Amino acid sequence: MKIVVIGDALVSSATLVDAAKQIQFPGSDEQIEFKIFEWFSDLKKEQFQEKILEIEKNGPECVPIPDGVNEAMVDADYLLVHIAPVSKSMIESANKLKLIGTCRGGLEHIALDSVRAKKITLIHVIRNAEPVADFTIGLMYAETRNIARAHYEIKHGQWRKSFSNDPYKTILTNHTVGLVGLGYIGKLVAKRLNALGVKVIAFDPFVDKSKIAKEGINVEFLEFDQVIKQADILSLHMRLSPETENMINKDVINKMKPNSYIINTARAGVLNKADLIEALQNKTIAGAALDVSWVEPIEHGDPLLDLDNITLTTHIAGDTIDAIPKAPYLLKNVLNDYFQVGFSDMLIK
Known part of the structure; x- marks a missing residue:
């Protein structure tokens, strides 16, 4: 089983991986291979906010995706991100992708038409x-x-x-x-x-x-x-x-x-x-x-x-010290519920 993880300046790839290890994926008794990428993880919060505004306004095709991610998507089973772009090219590259999990409420960073066209399950969480x-x-x-x-x-x-x-x-x-x-x-x-x-x-x-x-x-x-x-x-x-x-x-x-x-x-x-x-x-x-x-x-x-x-106010309603960094664990809980019972309020159709 292969899981692609893309961290960013607000939600680290290490936290996403740690949360993923606690998810009961179907077939999770298999050996799991993590392929880890970073999306502007080195930027300071103020600089990263500019990237967020850009992707929220113009969608996933307006910002660069990490080098090598399209190649990694070819045989990926699952994709876990925060606000890193999930572009059309990423979806088109994916031949085995079963599910995308994103630990935020908005979906502006995801090429939704491509996800629906390939009938890939998409689950999000309102992390704040x-x-x-x-x-x-x-x-x-x-x-x-x-x-x-x-x-x-x-x-x-x-x-x-x-x-x-x-x-x-x-x-x-x-x-x-x-x-x-x-x-x-x-x-x-x-x-x-x-x-x-x-x-x-x-x-x-x-x-x-x-x-x-x-x-x-x-x-x-x-x-x-x-x-x-x-x-x-x-x-x-x-x-x-x-x-x-x-x-x-x-x-x-x-x-x-x-x-x-x-x-x-x-x-x-x-x-x-x-x-x-x-x-x-x-x-x-x-x-x-x-x-x-x-x-x-x-x-x-x-x-x-x-x-x-x-x-x-300055778009700070969701800005607390714990809401965003801990979002992968909320996603973990939602995904475990989904895999256990087969439905979720956070399932995007």
Whole structure:
């Protein structure tokens, strides 16, 4: 059995190999050959972030793959990566590949059409789901209660007590939170809101509602328009795709309550930037909080920076000391479950 492993600057190949040794692959009694590659593993975090942004924006064909990886793929049985590109040429080279495991949620680094064409199993994990869920709740508090704005004003010599959302300020439990997307992160957000006593409504046409109920998550499922109209806080958790790009646009925002807020810790592209800016300028909604931006870092002079009813953070929702480096062990657990029972929430079809 041959396993190709590609480490990078955030997830080491050594950790991937160690996790792989704990996976019960079918036929794992066979001798395992590891073929190890590195993808910009020598870069510092800030430099590596540039590679991540490039691959997230333009896909796996826009960045170089490690030398020799295509040759190694010819007789590989399994491929384990973090965010290293899994390109069309890699997939086309693979004659025996049974499964790709990637220890991140986004799949921009993988040539999905090629994977589907060759009917290769693809399993991913949301390696920073817990941190993102925590951060999402934090943004709800920060935006609705002006935490970041008050801090900013104090640092600039002002003791500000009045804010643009003053007519709407209330405690979190008085809000109804609408979740668009109830995947792994969305479910964790819902669980936290349940514990806080906050009413949760959701739209997700792909989720198994009975399974959500069996997990003990208290969510009222509604049609998209009803979630938009009823939510005081609209939290976005859908994957960016041609179907979801600019899903939250002027038509949607105009249906929201004037006291409502948008929280986005998913992908910037699910939200129409121009329409959001117009709505915030006109006070169509009360505010927004974004951990993702259409251009990162946000450029000087961007109209987002002139708004007084938005909280902006630097794409750090998933950035904790343990979430990403330990992601291979989460992938190990998911793969062991998959090999044992034959299905997984993280299976990409």
